[in-house]
Amino acid sequence: MEEEKRKVYTIVAIVAVATVLVSCLVAAVAGGAAGFLVGQRQGRAAAERALERRMEEWVPQLPPEAPTPVPPMEREPLLLVQGALIQKVVPDSPADKAGLKEGDIILAVDDIEIGPGYPLSKAINRHQPNDRVTIRFWREGREDTVRVTLGENPDNPGQAYLGVYFQMVVRPRIEMPED
Numbered sequence: 629m630e631e632e633k634r635k636v637y638t639i640v641a642i643v644a645v646a647t648v649l650v651s652c653l654v655a656a657v658a659g660g661a662a663g664f665l666v667g668q669r670q671g672r673a674a675a676e677r678a679l680e681r682r683m684e685e686w687v688p689q690l691p692p693e694a695p696t697p698v699p700p701m702e703r704e705p706l707l708l709v710q711g712a713l714i715q716k717v718v719p720d721s722p723a724d725k726a727g728l729k730e731g732d733i734i735l736a737v738d739d740i741e742i743g744p745g746y747p748l749s750k751a752i753n754r755h756q757p758n759d760r761v762t763i764r765f766w767r768e769g770r771e772d773t774v775r776v777t778l779g780e781n782p783d784n785p786g787q788a789y790l791g792v793y794f795q796m797v798v799r800p801r802i803e804m805p806e807d
Contacts, residue, residue, distance in 0.1 A: 711735040711766065712748035712794040721791020726763070726776040733766040733797065748794055752778065755788040 712734040717724050728734075734742055737751040738761050755761060757780035764773045781789035 710744070710798040711742040711796070712792075713797040714792045714794050716793040718791035718793075722776050722779045722789065723791045726774045728763070728765065728774065728776075728792065729767065731767070734763055734792075734794070735766055735771065736764040737761050739764075742796075744796060744798075747796055748790075748792075752788050752790050757781075757786070757788050759788060 714723070714728060714730055714732045714734065717728055717730055734748055736742055737748070740746065740751055742748050742751060755778055757778055759778050761776055761778060762773055763776055764771065766772075776790065778788040778790060781787040
């Protein structure tokens with residue numbers, strides 16, 4: 629009888645210890661999840677407040693009594709150039725043979741505008757090697773076009789290749805005076 633009591637006490641003790649350990653584990657997981665969610669919400673709110681303050685610093689605030697520098701009707705709209713800024717032209721590539729240069733901004737390929745939603749790589753990948761395309765580009769304040777016969781990508785056979793390294797950009801359009 630004494631031995632059975634000891635077994636029961638041992639089992640009760642083991643169950644009690646296991647219950648305490650499981651409770652601690654569940655509490656740690658629940659606390660961690662709650663802390664993560666609260667921290668994420670607080671971080672997002674802090675980031676939004678910081679961005680609002682930063683935007684207020686960037687946007688020039690004119691006092692209400694200050695005159696408007698240029699009447700709204702006399703302002704010219706700000707024209708933007710968006711496209712692919714050529715950072716490097718690969719020697720002997722189709723772009724090099726067509727005369728494209730570092731600093732040119734490719735605006736369109738076959739009248740399809742290049743921009744954030746349609747990058748240059750996507751426009752070139754629509755074509756096959758040896759396809760002739762018209763590239764509209766911006767150089768030194770002027771827009772121009774050039775015909776290019778695309779090559780075959782040396783790293784990916786069967787894929788069209790222009791031979792430029794580029795970065796997508798949006799810049800103010802500055803017109804050069806006519807001579």
